[in-house]
Amino acid sequence: MTHEVKLPSLGEDAADVATVSYWLYEEGDTVKEGEDLVELTTDKAAFSIPCPKTGKLEEKYVHEGDEVSVGDVLCVIED
Numbered sequence: 546m547t548h549e550v551k552l553p554s555l556g557e558d559a560a561d562v563a564t565v566s567y568w569l570y571e572e573g574d575t576v577k578e579g580e581d582l583v584e585l586t587t588d589k590a591a592f593s594i595p596c597p598k599t600g601k602l603e604e605k606y607v608h609e610g611d612e613v614s615v616g617d618v619l620c621v622i623e624d
Contacts, residue, residue: 548598549618555587561615563587568609570602576622583619600624 552563563585570576581593582602600622607613607620 546624547603548600548622548624550582550594550597550620550622552585552594552613552615552617552619554615555592560587560589563613565607565609565611565613565619566591568605569593572602572605574602576600576602585613594619596622598622598624 555561555563564587565583566586567584569581569583576582576596576599578596578599580596582596584591584593603621603623605620606618613619
């Protein structure tokens with residue numbers, strides 16, 4: 546079973562767009578729930594998206610330097 550990891554809402558006062566600054570894992574790596582998965586930046590802050598579940602990072606849909614919007618799929622994790 547696969548799970549899409551999407552960019553969550555960044556808060557009321559935050560922009561709806563962020564830039565992918567760094568992936569902490571490569572495709573095929575095992576990831577654990579709660580560990581930081583990807584780092585992003587906005588015009589106001591830098592933050593990390595935690596892994597929502599344990600599994601294998603199956604595919605990245607965005608890459609370092611890409612701009613993403615709230616709701617965009619960042620990657621897929623497979624059980």
